[in-house]
Amino acid sequence: MPTLETSYSKPVRLTFYVADLKCYLCGSVAGSIESQQSLTAAVRNGQPVGLRRPGQTKATPVLDWQRLRCDRCGGPLYLDESDVITRRVDEYNWLDERPRRGRPPKRILEQRRRERELSESQAA
Numbered sequence: 001m002p003t004l005e006t007s008y009s010k011p012v013r014l015t016f017y018v019a020d021l022k023c024y025l026c027g028s029v030a031g032s033i034e035s036q037q038s039l040t041a042a043v044r045n046g047q048p049v050g051l052r053r054p055g056q057t058k059a060t061p062v063l064d065w066q067r068l069r070c071d072r073c074g075g076p077l078y079l080d081e082s083d084v085i086t087r088r089v090d091e092y093n094w095l096d097e098r099p100r101r102g103r104p105p106k107r108i109l110e111q112r113r114r115e116r117e118l119s120e121s122q123a124a
């Protein structure tokens, strides 16, 4: 179980394990998955991982990615080019910021929404 050791005043650094999902048979990339724990551990512990299909900005929670099949040929998928990244998630309040140019960038809103949805689905 992850512990909350960081106070809210500091930016939180979250470690994400990410990997491409590739087809054994035709080699096409079916998407990428990400998780805050190691991807194999997530599967073992029955934790959903976030699946992002090509062209989608939104990751959807998937309980068992190993059951997924290639969209193109129906072949089995494997994890390719797994990587560990660190994302800074700060409790940044845009309302406290001096007005700059209106609203926060859409990219950031999108990213924060994704991460909120992912963490909610993991907490469920």
Ligand SMILES: [Zn+2]
Pocket: 023, 024, 025, 026, 027, 028, 070, 071, 072, 073, 074, 075
């Ligand atoms: Zn395929």
